[in-house]
Amino acid sequence: MVVWSQIALAGIWGGLLAVERRAFLQAMFSRPLVAATGMGWILHDLPSGLFIGMVLELFHLGSANLGAALPENETLAATGTTAAAVALAGNTGGSTPAYWSLAIILFAGLGPAGRLADQYLEEYSGRLAAKAVASAEQGDLARAVRQNLWGMWPHFVVFGAATALCALIGFALAPFAASLPLRALRGLAWSYPAMASVAAAIAARGSHARKAALYAGVAAAAVVCAVALAPWISRVSLLGSPRP
Amino acid sequence: MRTTALEASSLDPSRDSTSLSRGVLLRVFLRSLLLQASWNPQGMQNLGLAYALFPALKQLYPDRRELVAAVRRHLTFFNTHPYVAAAILGGVLFHEQRIARGEEGPERVQAFKSALMGPLAALGDGFFWLSLKPAVGAFCALLVPVFQLLTGQASQGAWAAVVFLVLYNLVHFTFRWRMYRMGLALGDRLVEEVAKADLPKRGARLRAVAAASAGALAAWLAIVFGRNEEASWAPLLAGGCLIMGAVSYWLVAKRVSRYAVLYLAAGLAAVAGAFL
Numbered sequence: 034m035v036v037w038s039q040i041a042l043a044g045i046w047g048g049l050l051a052v053e054r055r056a057f058l059q060a061m062f063s064r065p066l067v068a069a070t071g072m073g074w075i076l077h078d079l080p081s082g083l084f085i086g087m088v089l090e091l092f093h094l095g096s097a098n099l100g101a102a103l104p105e106n107e108t109l110a111a112t113g114t115t116a117a118a119v120a121l122a123g124n125t126g127g128s129t130p131a132y133w134s135l136a137i138i139l140f141a142g143l144g145p146a147g148r149l150a151d152q153y154l155e156e157y158s159g160r161l162a163a164k165a166v167a168s169a170e171q172g173d174l175a176r177a178v179r180q181n182l183w184g185m186w187p188h189f190v191v192f193g194a195a196t197a198l199c200a201l202i203g204f205a206l207a208p209f210a211a212s213l214p215l216r217a218l219r220g221l222a223w224s225y226p227a228m229a230s231v232a233a234a235i236a237a238r239g240s241h242a243r244k245a246a247l248y249a250g251v252a253a254a255a256v257v258c259a260v261a262l263a264p265w266i267s268r269v270s271l272l273g274s275p276r277p
Numbered sequence: 278m279r280t281t282a283l284e285a286s287s288l289d290p291s292r293d294s295t296s297l298s299r300g301v302l303l304r305v306f307l308r309s310l311l312l313q314a315s316w317n318p319q320g321m322q323n324l325g326l327a328y329a330l331f332p333a334l335k336q337l338y339p340d341r342r343e344l345v346a347a348v349r350r351h352l353t354f355f356n357t358h359p360y361v362a363a364a365i366l367g368g369v370l371f372h373e374q375r376i377a378r379g380e381e382g383p384e385r386v387q388a389f390k391s392a393l394m395g396p397l398a399a400l401g402d403g404f405f406w407l408s409l410k411p412a413v414g415a416f417c418a419l420l421v422p423v424f425q426l427l428t429g430q431a432s433q434g435a436w437a438a439v440v441f442l443v444l445y446n447l448v449h450f451t452f453r454w455r456m457y458r459m460g461l462a463l464g465d466r467l468v469e470e471v472a473k474a475d476l477p478k479r480g481a482r483l484r485a486v487a488a489a490s491a492g493a494l495a496a497w498l499a500i501v502f503g504r505n506e507e508a509s510w511a512p513l514l515a516g517g518c519l520i521m522g523a524v525s526y527w528l529v530a531k532r533v534s535r536y537a538v539l540y541l542a543a544g545l546a547a548v549a550g551a552f553l
Contacts, residue, residue, distance in 0.1 A: 055313060056316075060442070061410070061446070061449075067442060070435050073435075080431055080432060082435075083434050083437075090414050091418055092539065095411065134547075141539065155317055159317040162315060165324050169349050174331070174348050177327065178348070181311060181315045181324040181325050181327070181328035184314045220546070220548065223547060223549060227502055228539055228543050228546070230518050230522050230542075234526045237487075237491035237495065237526060239411060239491075240488040241407045242485050242488040244488075245484075249489065253492040
């Protein structure tokens with residue numbers, strides 16, 4: 034069953050974060066760990082948001098907006114994937130690693146798609162800048178500087194709508210996900226920690242440290258030793274049951 | 278990054294029309310948070326800069342023609358890191374006050390912006406985008422299992438997101454505000470003060486934190502992966518996942534697409550999960 038209030042909330046949160054990411058503040062509310070966890074909290078499925086956010090934070094750790102170069106839109110990837118996962122889980126009996134994996138596999142490509150949208154929106158801002166210069170030449174200074182604020186609403190509308198669409202797709206996919214055989218669900222459940230581990234390795238590479246491999250290797254060895262010496266650590270249930 | 282007597286004088290509310298009030302200075306700072314609202318490929322942050330400076334320029338130039346000229350000189354190309362832009366904004370106000378008093382020509386403020394926006398952008402990109410952000414991101418991702426381990430509840434890991442915002446913004450907003458005040462007080466001399474902060478060295482340390490946190494988390498998640506099967510298979514699965522992580526690192530270093538690596542890992546694990 035489609036819950037329209039969830040779709041609306043997903044759209045509003047996605048739109049606000051798009052504005053925060055690009056136009057206002059840049060206080061990192063739009064980073065995947067925060068954005069997806071917030072989405073999960075708003076839609077009453079914190080585990081989905083948290084664990085999807087963690088993977089996508091690691092996956093996009095090295096991306097940066099340098100000069101005129103546009104990075105992938107990690108915020109849309111995080112909000113869209115989480116919104117879809119929550120919709121999926123809500124209609125199939127609960128939040129599990131299998132559905133987190135399915136959502137990540139299906140929606141991780143939103144990062145490059147968001148970059149294309151960002152490029153398009155830059156052209157719109159270019160037109161605003163030209164209008165501002167023309168207004169300043171005519172002496173209408175208040176209008177000229179006010180053009181700056183008009184650059185924000187397209188981000189809210191475009192990325193808010195895209196996030197809401199992801200939630201809608203999540204609801205539409207729920208019957209398909211519910212009909213997956215147990216073996217496929219088990220395979221998807223195994224995919225989650227594998228993808229998370231690989232995303233963390235990619236993050237080590239994305240850290241830009243000169244001796245990243247050394248630092249990451251030493252830290253990984255320390256964790257393996259800690260678990261070997263104190264096996265109770267690894268027995269603590271972290272991701273819930275890996276089996277669907 | 279110490280503040281000076283010069284800074285205090287620039288924030289002094291006992292002023293003439295060519296000195297800016299505290300209220301206007303605060304408005305300019307707050308409006309600078311919208312610096313990138315209309316980022317565009319031609320002028321980049323030009324609209325945001327003019328928008329931020331407008332309240333100050335209005336106070337400094339009661340004459341309409343002078344005001345138009347002042348706004349137009351800030352609608353030219355401008356691009357730097359959005360956080361360190363606060364320093365340039367402060368410096369621009371320092372110069373604009375001098376221009377309004379007739380102590381220097383308008384070309385000085387243009388030269389100031391042109392000289393500083395490139396080097397400060399490189400400094401900001403290197404420290405904030407390529408060091409602080411990855412370090413806080415990886416460290417807080419590592420905190421997700423740590424919080425769960427300490428509390429025994431999966432949802433408690435969400436505090437990692439809160440820690441992320443607090444840690445990052447403590448540095449971010451402190452830096453942004455101090456840079457703004459420094460620009461206001463020192464003008465061109467702010468470069469010396471920024472150099473004293475030694476951001477490249479601090480950035481290198483933060484990048485090491487990012488790499489170590491990511492490595493620790495990769496190992497931890499590989500062990501969690503091993504827990505998919507009980508007893509005899511677990512070490513084998515965890516070891517396989519660790520090797521897959523190392524291979525992924527190598528593949529990404531060889532410029533293989535991150536998406537290809539992620540989907541490969543998902544596919545291999547799904548097949549193993551379905552048939553083992």
